[in-house]
Amino acid sequence: MIPPDHPRYRSLVVREHLAKCAQQGIVSWEGLTAHGRGEAFDYLLGERTTDSARVAERTAAAMLLSAQHPVISINGNTAALAAPEIAALQRACHAIVEVNLFHRTEERVKHIEDLLRDAGVDVFSGKAERLLALSHDRAWCRREGMYTADVVLVPLEDGDRCEALVAMGKKVIAIDLNPLSRTAKTATLTVVDELTRALPEITRACTELTKIEQEHLVTSLDNHYLLREAIREMTTRFCHAMD
Amino acid sequence: MIPPDHPRYRSLVVREHLAKCAQQGIVSWEGLTAHGRGEAFDYLLGERTTDSARVAERTAAAMLLSAQHPVISINGNTAALAAPEIAALQRACHAIVEVNLFHRTEERVKHIEDLLRDAGVDVFSGKAERLLALSHDRAWCRREGMYTADVVLVPLEDGDRCEALVAMGKKVIAIDLNPLSRTAKTATLTVVDELTRALPEITRACTELTKIEQEHLVTSLDNHYLLREAIREMTTRFCHAMD
Numbered sequence: 453m454i455p456p457d458h459p460r461y462r463s464l465v466v467r468e469h470l471a472k473c474a475q476q477g478i479v480s481w482e483g484l485t486a487h488g489r490g491e492a493f494d495y496l497l498g499e500r501t502t503d504s505a506r507v508a509e510r511t512a513a514a515m516l517l518s519a520q521h522p523v524i525s526i527n528g529n530t531a532a533l534a535a536p537e538i539a540a541l542q543r544a545c546h547a548i549v550e551v552n553l554f555h556r557t558e559e560r561v562k563h564i565e566d567l568l569r570d571a572g573v574d575v576f577s578g579k580a581e582r583l584l585a586l587s588h589d590r591a592w593c594r595r596e597g598m599y600t601a602d603v604v605l606v607p608l609e610d611g612d613r614c615e616a617l618v619a620m621g622k623k624v625i626a627i628d629l630n631p632l633s634r635t636a637k638t639a640t641l642t643v644v645d646e647l648t649r650a651l652p653e654i655t656r657a658c659t660e661l662t663k664i665e666q667e668h669l670v671t672s673l674d675n676h677y678l679l680r681e682a683i684r685e686m687t688t689r690f691c692h693a694m695d
Numbered sequence: 696m697i698p699p700d701h702p703r704y705r706s707l708v709v710r711e712h713l714a715k716c717a718q719q720g721i722v723s724w725e726g727l728t729a730h731g732r733g734e735a736f737d738y739l740l741g742e743r744t745t746d747s748a749r750v751a752e753r754t755a756a757a758m759l760l761s762a763q764h765p766v767i768s769i770n771g772n773t774a775a776l777a778a779p780e781i782a783a784l785q786r787a788c789h790a791i792v793e794v795n796l797f798h799r800t801e802e803r804v805k806h807i808e809d810l811l812r813d814a815g816v817d818v819f820s821g822k823a824e825r826l827l828a829l830s831h832d833r834a835w836c837r838r839e840g841m842y843t844a845d846v847v848l849v850p851l852e853d854g855d856r857c858e859a860l861v862a863m864g865k866k867v868i869a870i871d872l873n874p875l876s877r878t879a880k881t882a883t884l885t886v887v888d889e890l891t892r893a894l895p896e897i898t899r900a901c902t903e904l905t906k907i908e909q910e911h912l913v914t915s916l917d918n919h920y921l922l923r924e925a926i927r928e929m930t931t932r933f934c935h936a937m938d
Contacts, residue, residue: 458855459854459877460854464725467724467725467728468724468725470724470728471723471724471725471727471728474724474727475724480714481710481711481713481714481717481718481727482707482710482711482714484714484717484724484727484728484731485710485713485714485727485728485730485731485734486731487728487731488727488728488729488730488731488732488733488734488735489731489732489734489735489738490731490735491728491731491732491735492731492732492733492734492735492736492873493735495732495873495875611702611703612701630735630738632738632933632936634702683933683934683936684934686933687930687933687934690875690926690929690930690933691926691927691930693875693926
C-alpha cells in the first residue's frame with residue numbers, strides 16, 4: 453500500500469496500476485521501464501502542458517481531421533494508461549484504432565483489444581501481416597489499417613517503427629516526452645507532453661478547429677522549432693531548480 | 696529477442712535482465728519504472744561519469760573509509776544490477792551490507808540476500824525491527840546494522856528513507872541520477888552517476904586515497920555545488936542536442 457501522504461503519491465499510484473497491468477499481460481515488463489523514462493522528462497516539464505505542446509496538440513488535431521485515412525496505433529502502455537481518452541479521440545476524429553505491439557503475442561493483442569473495447573473504442577482487428585521493414589515483432593500490421601494510412605498517430609512509439617512509417621511516406625504524429633528520442637526527431641510532428649494530458653487536448657481541438665485554422669496549422673508546422681521549444685522549457689526549469 | 700543492431704541494444708538488454716529479475720521476485724514492478732527514470736537522466740548525462748561525479752565518488756570513498764560503522768543498504772534494483780560491484784566495494788571499505796526494501800516481504804529479502812551471497816557479498820541479516828520513523832515497509836531495519844551506522848551508502852534510495860536517516864544524524868551517501876530528487880537534495884553527499892559506473896569508481900578510490908586526501912575530501916564537501924554542477928553538465932548537453 454502506498455501511503456497517501458507520500459509526496460509522489462500520484463506517480464506511485466500510476467506505477468502500481470501499470471505493474472498490475474504488467475502482471476495481467478497488458479503492459480510488457482519493458483513497458484514499465486519505458487514509462488519511467490517518460491516520468492523523468494515529465495518531471496523536467498513540470499508535469500504540465502507547455503505552450504509549445506499545446507500548439508503541437510492543435511496541429512495533431514488538424515492533421516487527423518484533414519487526413520484521408522487516419523490511424524491511431526495502440527501499444528500496451530497506451531491502452532493501460534488512456535483507453536477512455538483514446539475512445540473520446542476516436543469519436544472526435546473518426547480514426548481507425550489498431551493494436552501494434554513491440555513484444556507481440558496473439559494473446560497480448562487480444563487482451564489489449566478487449567480492454568480498449570470495454571472503454572468504448574471501435575477496434576480494427578483484421579489479419580496482421582509482416583508489412584513493415586523492421587527486424588522484429590513490430591514489422592506486423594494490418595493492410596487496411598496502418599499500412600494504408602496517410603496520417604498515423606503513434607503514442608509512445610519506438611524509434612524503429614516511427615522511422616519505417618516515415619520512410620513509407622506517411623505523416624507520423626508521435627506523443628513522446630523525450631524531445632531527443634529518435635521517435636521525436638523522426639516524426640512529422642512530435643507532441644512533447646504526457647499521454648493523458650495530450651489526448652484530451654487533441655480531442656478538444658478536434659471539436660473546436662475551423663477549416664481555416666486546420667489548414668493554417670498544417671501548413672505552418674515546424675517540428676524542429678517545437679522540439680527546440682520543448683527543450684528550452686525543460687532546461688529553463690531545470691537550471692532554476694537549484695537557485 | 697532484441698536485435699543486436701538496435702541503436703539502444705545495451706539499454707534494452709539491461710531492461711530485459713531487470714524484467715527477468717522482476718519475474719523472479721528480486722526487483723519490484725515499481726523498481727522497473729524507477730530504473731527507467733534513471734535511464735532518462737543518464738541519457739542527459741551522456742551515459743558517462745562527469746567530472747563532478749568523479750569528485751563525488753572520491754568523497755564517498757573518503758566518507759566510507761573514515762566512518763566508524765559504515766553500512767551499505769541494498770534494494771532489489773541494486774542487487775539485480777550490481778551485486779559483484781557491491782562485493783568489491785565491501786572488500787575495499789569493510790562496510791556492513793544489509794538488505795532494506797520498499798516493497799518488503801521476507802521472501803524477497805531472502806531471495807536478494809542469496810543473490811548477494813552468490814556474488815561474494817558478506818550479508819548482514821540479523822532480525823529486522825521497525826526502527827525508522829516511516830509510514831510503510833521501509834521503516835524496517837536492523838539494530839546492529841543501519842540503525843547504528845554513522846555513514847550509510849544508499850544506492851537508488853527513495854526520498855523518505857533518505858530524510859529519515861539524515862534526521863537520525865547519519866551521514867547519507869546517495870547514488871541518484873536525478874539531481875532534483877528529494878533523495879539527491881536531502882543526502883549529505885549525492886553521486887549523480889549510473890550505479891555500475893559509480894560503484895567501481897568508489898571502490899578504486901578506496902584503494903587509492905591517502906589519509907590526507909580523505910580528510911580533505913570530507914571537510915571540503917559541498918553537495919549543493921556538486922548538484923549544481925551535475926545540472927549544469929546535463930543542461931549544457933541538452934541545450935546543444937538540437938543544434
